[in-house]
Amino acid sequence: MTEPAVDDPVWTRKHLLGLADLTRDEIEFILDTAASFQEVSTRSIKKVPALRGRVVVNLFFEESTRTRMSFSLAAQRLSADVLDFSAKSSSTAKGESLRDTARNIEAMGVDIMIIRHPSAGAALDLSQAVDCCVINAGDGQHAHPTQALLDLFTIRERKGRIEGLNVAIVGDIAHSRVARSDMRGLIKMGARVTLVGPPTLAPRTFEQFGARVVHKLDDVLPELDVINMLRIQKERITSPVFPSVREYVQLFGFDRKRLARCKPDVLIMHPGPVNRGLELAADIADGPQSTILRQVTNGLAVRMAVLFLCQQAAGKGR
């Protein structure tokens, strides 16, 4: 009898704010649920009625076409109605607070809010202001939990496990919510995480979370099972903490030469969109080690799982 008892379900949260809160069991339960939704996306009729008549609102205070589309498609695949709230044309432009905006939208009968916001903590704030489910789609430099979950899903899918793997995250760790969420998820799942970047972008303070910090990518290449290359944010390049692009590419850009020094079955990940020829060479991005497009596909399944589980937990709590 391995089935969970009815009064002790694995997933009881109506919000997904970050991976820091979650247990390893919870993360595994999301990944398992995502695996079962993966099949839906291979059908010709890519629909299940799980969220029929439910309303999902994308509350995006930062532009993000991909993440918004991924959540919208995930919600539609669950038969939910989806509405986009565009922060630009909204009352927030008239000085209304996030809480007021959110409470008003909730009063329209919304079941799930997906929030992206430039301020760390905005998703938590929102979850305290409303009764509906809140999914964090990226808040400042704090967290981007569904990105981390889809990365974990992709690693598990390709490697069969996460525990015991050597995973590097390379680039501007300090300013990256993806790096923070990936690191937390990977460590929880038993991977060994190495953060790689120049000292200004990968400071030693990250060691407190249980990760190793190194400043030379070439030193660690042969031991890695997975390399997650972060996008160079071009708006940061002019910052004094950022090296010149040429120098960065020389030290941290991933290309054929560096691939040759890796294990033959190394996975090359990237949250997209790739700066081809900068942090990642074009042939590597399109090569057999790359999981870039598979990450996008898996993102749908992971987001379906998150929407479904949170909504279900909210329903039980009522």
Next chain:
Amino acid sequence: MTEPAVDDPVWTRKHLLGLADLTRDEIEFILDTAASFQEVSTRSIKKVPALRGRVVVNLFFEESTRTRMSFSLAAQRLSADVLDFSAKSSSTAKGESLRDTARNIEAMGVDIMIIRHPSAGAALDLSQAVDCCVINAGDGQHAHPTQALLDLFTIRERKGRIEGLNVAIVGDIAHSRVARSDMRGLIKMGARVTLVGPPTLAPRTFEQFGARVVHKLDDVLPELDVINMLRIQKERITSPVFPSVREYVQLFGFDRKRLARCKPDVLIMHPGPVNRGLELAADIADGPQSTILRQVTNGLAVRMAVLFLCQQAAGKGR
């Protein structure tokens, strides 16, 4: 036998342009229909098939996230397909007239157009140019009938009746389509309406509609059953007809001191979004007398009713 005879239905209009045209029976019929739709929004599957396969287009020539979302959700809850027409990116930017734009959109098989437009009379114009249903979602300073209907609905829901109540509308009456529509609806339903504001914003000319005009809020507080606080439009504050914000708040802002002088069961309404601390103190906006979020919720039911009734009348007329 209280059922209406088949050949004498209460609602026969395919457009909702303003409340000036409507009889008291018609307004009551919309409110009763809305009450029956209210229940749909409390279901876990918030859907009825009433408008399945019908197409609703939001034709918004003025930005309005809330009203557009409310209409979209109402239409989706009736199972309609909803499309947004964004005036900015459209042919109207190429100099096409509203009529040409509307006829073209109608030719795509649209059943209902919801129009918001900066010009008074635009909804009427539109209704004369197309055969489909036209719902006015606000035209200039002329009318905003669904806002008035949801206000009436909320008053009736909380007070059990509208007839005989003392209702004040406070603020910039002169430039407000909400004030105009509310006043007309309230008077038709038998309420006594008091318009409150400085002489430049609440001129005596409004008395011709059957309302009382007063310039001091404090004079009338004890007798009021409902107080509807209008939003200060900040873009008007620099106008010579508008007092300074400080002076305005002192004379017309609603706070705990003023609440203490009201009947204990007074209702505080606001069309949103609230300027907290200006026309309405934050604790009053969130207090038990406030109906602000309930107005938003009721807006869904009222808009479902309007969409449903107009579409049904259009179908009969064919």
Next chain:
Amino acid sequence: MTEPAVDDPVWTRKHLLGLADLTRDEIEFILDTAASFQEVSTRSIKKVPALRGRVVVNLFFEESTRTRMSFSLAAQRLSADVLDFSAKSSSTAKGESLRDTARNIEAMGVDIMIIRHPSAGAALDLSQAVDCCVINAGDGQHAHPTQALLDLFTIRERKGRIEGLNVAIVGDIAHSRVARSDMRGLIKMGARVTLVGPPTLAPRTFEQFGARVVHKLDDVLPELDVINMLRIQKERITSPVFPSVREYVQLFGFDRKRLARCKPDVLIMHPGPVNRGLELAADIADGPQSTILRQVTNGLAVRMAVLFLCQQAAGKGR
């Protein structure tokens, strides 16, 4: 037995990039399929389940409210889920290539991409980058095949045939993708095409495609069965190749005087939006010879047919 044999279907393409590729039989098959979808739009429930659970993405790199709405409504009428990809707020603004953007969107499980792009050849490029269906909704000055198909459909509907008709296309032929696609389709279907415009806008080089080029509209009026007036692109008017508006209207504007010199059953077409009083007089645009709104209505049926046939062909090829 006139039914096509099962292993020899008329339509086997999963992309619609332009009419240059298509045979006359293929064009006729699309028009026949559109005619059968036309009926759906006259039902009260304007829906068929043909594309239920399929995902259609509008990938518009040029603004076009009408064409986007027409494709969205066509897809919704086939029960597909529709998502808009807005080029402005997207990763392409971050320098990502069309191919990368498209592959990422495809990885989310998209079945059909509808692309509008300022560069000729963008639709072909896209079709080589992705496995899903690609529909060209206008690429630079190259092609706009669904516009041409709806024009052919409208001519066939009103005239009973296309073969043998004298059809003029009047205006800025040189810069018009509509003119190019119309010309190709009309010639394939057996019409005689006359291109009319000043030498700078209707150069003799177009004769290589089998069309006649003339520079005086008045010379050919009496012999025409169909006149397709192109829109004056106001942004071109200041170009040195463009005559003054006044001169243009005098030489090529279509009005009552010119109509009087035509056959009584001449059709006046226009791809919209019309500059009333410039290329087309207002009374002619609204008159009985005008097919303008009917073209819009037929556009829905034609786009339903194209979406349906390409998706079906893609399904077979799998």
